[in-house]
Amino acid sequence: MTENDLLYTLALQHVPNIGDITAKRLIAHCGSAEAVLTEKKQNLLKISGIGMVTLSDLFKTHHLREAEKEIDFIKENTIKVSYFEDEHYPDKLKHCIDGPLLLFQSGQINLEEQHIISIVGARKITTSGIAFCENLVEQLAVYNPIIVSGFAYGTDITAHKAAMKHNLQTIGCLAHGLNQIYPKVHKKYMVDMEKNGGFFTDFWSSDTFDKNNFLKRNRVIAGLSQATIVIESAEKGGSLVTADIANSYNRDVFAVPGRTTDSQSVGCNNLIKHQKAHMLTTPLDVPYILNWQLEDDKKPAIQKQLFVELDATEKVIYNYLKENEKQQLDIIALNCGLPIFKVSGTLLNMELKGVVRPLPGKLFEVI
Template sequence: MNNKGFEYSYWIALQQVPGLGPQRLLKLVEHFGSAEAAWEAEEGELLNLPWMGKAAQELIAWRRNIDPARLGKEFSRLKVGILVFTDARYPPELKSIYNPPPVLYYLGDLTALEGLKVAVVGTRRPTPYGLKVAHVLAQGLAEAGIIVVSGLAIGIDAAAHRGALQGKGKTIAVLGSGVDVIYPRENARLYQEIAREGLILSELPPGTPPERYHFPARNRIISGLARGTVVVEAGEKSGALITADLALEQGRDVFAVPGPITSPQSKGTNNLLKQGAKIVTGVGDILEEYFPAEVQVPTLEVVAGKSGGFQLSPIEEKVLAAVVSSPLSLEEIVEATGLSTQEINVALTFLELQGLVLRLPGGLYLRSFPGD
């Protein structure tokens, strides 16, 4: 193990001291000059630091039973990447937030941390409208070269990650568990794809199971990485609103997608709009915030009701009309239109290429824009 690896071992060991916490850990390393020096400090020195409180005794007790070098070797065998606060590649956006994570664990492409990032978040219980909006917005952001950040939860988060991947862009999934713990299991395939094409990130050591209290803390990393946070659908007590609040506290932009006033899933987002969040009716509303005025940015209006001016055949028009109100399987489209499976497959391929139909998980299809 090289010197850098040894220093990482001490960061990992310190991170796991009960009661130490990110703020004290960073202050401790700064005080002693390195994680190794902090770990090896004399007991008297630690006990005389007034801001350490009971954490000094916890550290003294903890290090009697922990060998940092052995801990570092165990983590190396897991083939999980590690970034510590003093690394040159540690995301600068996180250094400026309250309570930045001292250690980050990752799987995938670390270059996903470079460049402009936007978070797309929302409820775990979305409507079909919310799913397609999240997918379309994330795809448009990815096609514009923006990295999409979200939390890999079912619902809006998963739709955002899928949209970014479909847009051939990078996406970052910030977990409320260790990076080697797939949660929820329904997103196992998506997790694998992000690990190959994007980045899986967590402040929690590998092997850490998902716990309810991990997720609010995780949200500060999602909002902290991103220049702006887009809330697609959120109920009045949605965790996505925590992310939006954190984004405001961190000096980031907050966007919200309007929804029906009768929809419980849109109460939170509609309240955000009343509080001053920027309204999003298309990806152009986000892009115009981050691109110079002279740059021509395509606007993808998710609340438009037309077919975008494309010349459709009668068969394509019939298929498009069938999928306008709710997600349908191929068999249901056959039943609704009376067309053959081959005719429908050809039509769906064209409609997907034109951005008029969205392919959802489970082999379902839905129009990308609500009807008139």
């Protein structure tokens, strides 16, 4: 986009009461951010969902002045800016209705033809949580995924460090502008992060640091990724918000189960119990469920099982999927005349036998 386009888009983004969804609606109607800011108020009021409260601050000139200051900051710090309609704007984030209007980037991020996963979890991560996270990244390294997280304490920084250790790209999604870093103790990792990926944020350099920013930041973590993995979580926490957002985007979610007496496992156990996440017990569950494929020279030698015995219920489901191809769990249950809990357990057994495989979107198909 041109500097003039950026100026008016920043100005629109600066207007109170206009978030990403509303801004996109206005731009779609008028054609550009500049057209929005130069349109007559009465014409904008004809747009569905746009009222006087939304437009009350739209035409004040200080938005352009603040936008000019932010452009100066962007130029001085060689920050890359992605507009939501740009070709280089993250593809998966384009499909999120509340994806950022503008995304600011530092580092050497390359999202082309890559598996992208988010790893989130407790800030007070346990020793076993650290071990699981490090082993997860190590085992997935052969698939060359990009590891996304929030650059915060605990699980976030563990995931970033593990990614860098195995020369994987890693992206930190920040809850503030690129003129600062939080927590400050993580500043020592910034150079390596930018060599092995970098940082994304939709916050300005002038934005006030606020705890609510973390919740807004979480939509970028979830939106960038094919799947979100929750390592540990208490009953409530930001990682559960990220998981809920990922589910709302129809992305896969994984959760690591733990003992019922462990406070940092309550959140993960609840995600699994309420069928909001796949249970993650081994790193290889991730490529299996996401249907990642290795290049031939990286594939381990596996003896294929030629003959598999199926019980009566398995045969019914197998024949149905054979005839109807990819189907969702509840549709399988409905058309096979079986309760969902039984179909769910049967499909798991069939996965273990190598007969069916899960696909994104809660689908299953015959192998």
